[in-house]
Amino acid sequence: MTVDLATDPETLVRRMAAAARAAVDRLAIASTDAKNAALREGAANIRARGADILAANGLDMAEAEQQGLSAALRDRLLLNRTRVEAMAKGLEDIARLADPVGQIIAEWTRPNGLNIARVRVPLGVIGVIYESRPNVTADAAALCLKAGNAVILRGGSESLHSSQAIYEALAAGIKSAGLPEAAVQLVPTRDRAAVGAMLRASDLIDIIVPRGGKSLIERVIAESKVPVIKHLDGICHTYVDGEANLEMARKIVLNAKMRRTGVCGATETLLIDRRAIASHLKPIIADLIAAGCEVRGDETVRSVDREVIPARPEDWDTEYLDAIISVKTVDGVKGAIEHIRRHGSRHTDSIVTDDAKAAETFLKELDSAIVLHNASTQFADGGEFGMGAEIGISTDKLHARGPVGVEQLTSYKYVVRGAGQVRP
């Protein structure tokens, strides 16, 4: 869509959303081949235009430096050849996923002969609001398109040149595959009022997916009149039971905390069964400290290792996203469940134990999006679940919970086949 940048953001966004809305019926019946061709062509375009994309990213990076963006934010914004290739490969991976649209979720026949099928259909128009991570432009567009949706992308303003270059590569793919151009649109203005306009467009946009940190998501929740699929806190726990295998517990705790500390599935609190203090705690803490992790513990934990810093009450409610862990003594699986219910964020929690009964209690009684037995909380990821790429991990209980992949970006309808039945 050609847009006049002089247009005010509200009008601009509503025009884009109306164009998306007008495209949904065609997109819903688009063939799998056409959608995959658009994704593969988009990948080829990203590779072919690699130099242009990097040049655009260079503009963003220069502006970011001028504006004094932090090193962490500049690292998110940065593209290089490896990252460009990863984007292209990501599109090809999504092209290889099964097409969810038209899948029969369930089918049954009634005593009166009516055949009823629950069939997957696209959601419609999805608005994705994200920070200055250019690769999200490609990922989010591809996931939404594969599920037959029209998507309106609104990336962080610092990444506008990069996102625009990536978007143009995708748009050319969509055009060459004969799909509606409004299938993927990028909001072409840095004006933050555009976000507000998206959040108000409940007549045109079916769902908003915010992807980013807490402040972005809180703004979206506060303002949105459109339903939101969101990820809030990931205060994840690993509970080491008295019956845990020591070597397994060491390996899992170290991985759950330290593999990557900035991901939502990273463990923030280690709960240790009072029965395991003498046997398990010392080596587990030693591993963490050796790996560069700061350990904050209660009195009992501190008595085991002098390097443990006293935990303050707020530590039990903190998502560090850093090389810091809080460690608390609990009384068995019931104590662990009680702590997690009070302090957890119902994201991802794991139990390490050889006691099958304790494991089942933990898995059954805790209502987290993901509960694990004898595995690292860092498996909280759509790819690791075998769902292909994901647009995020939902901590909502409605619609989609846990990893949000292509299937979770669909709805369903009922197809009923009869032979003249009328209702008595």
Next chain:
Amino acid sequence: MTVDLATDPETLVRRMAAAARAAVDRLAIASTDAKNAALREGAANIRARGADILAANGLDMAEAEQQGLSAALRDRLLLNRTRVEAMAKGLEDIARLADPVGQIIAEWTRPNGLNIARVRVPLGVIGVIYESRPNVTADAAALCLKAGNAVILRGGSESLHSSQAIYEALAAGIKSAGLPEAAVQLVPTRDRAAVGAMLRASDLIDIIVPRGGKSLIERVIAESKVPVIKHLDGICHTYVDGEANLEMARKIVLNAKMRRTGVCGATETLLIDRRAIASHLKPIIADLIAAGCEVRGDETVRSVDREVIPARPEDWDTEYLDAIISVKTVDGVKGAIEHIRRHGSRHTDSIVTDDAKAAETFLKELDSAIVLHNASTQFADGGEFGMGAEIGISTDKLHARGPVGVEQLTSYKYVVRGAGQVRP
């Protein structure tokens, strides 16, 4: 819960919602037997207290008459022995439904040996806001409870005595089954501010289900900070194709319009293929008129029968919920799809034809919650779908679409079983 009626509605509702929230973990792991015992005991109590319930209803009816409520509203409000028995039987029917909680929706094993199961869990706290139909108190409470949820019921103020009497019968059942008393609560005040308080309690209530007419639902949508599962318009169509069997078409159209005119699945517009005008239209219209239906049609339709009134443009967008039908000539299945996309409400639409290809086009290309071939639109109903009772028919695309039964009142979590796996 004992409530002090002098408490302001905001405080009252927040206390009830907090009590519900505190009960969700116990309710989520309540046994199927306990939930079914509560429902059966509730049914027995409703029967045993039938006279008290009818007396309470008598108070409501007397007040309704004083206030000059319309006959239609008074009929909704009225209870009699038959209706009381139907409520009791409804509870027993829900007790017989399969318990959705703990059901494994999908299960797979990853190459690394992780076993992943997607397991149904309750949603949490559900707020149901409905009009002065006392039976909804029993239906909605039972559906929410069966799915392991805590429910806060807010019925129409004219039905408060009746709802209270029914609620007390249910509450005694819940208590005798050993379930938390906060599993089912009824807002004990007529103050409409209580509704606003529910709609603002997004920290305590997971979902609001409004059940009633358009004005109730529009208020809920406008005000709610809590996600809503809602039913909007039901502008349903029956399309009679040129290849339709005449007798089948007559039977289906008559049933789709006239079986009950006030239900959301009633056909409001008949679309007739230009090829079927000469052969099908006259007898179909004659059937409708003979059954007492007012027919409003376009010029072509009027040329067939002089009793047809001219349709105005707004007729194509009107949900009559009455013995009125609009009839329009279209060019084949493509014309029908075009009209329905423009004027329909994506609720329920049916095609009558012996042409399998036209039928598949209609079923595939229309994005309505329910699409039917050779069957009456009046089958739009959870009971008719074999889903047991329903709390309504959702016209949303998120979470639950179409009939909302016990399964649709659940979420899911992922249960992951490992043997020490860590993420590379």
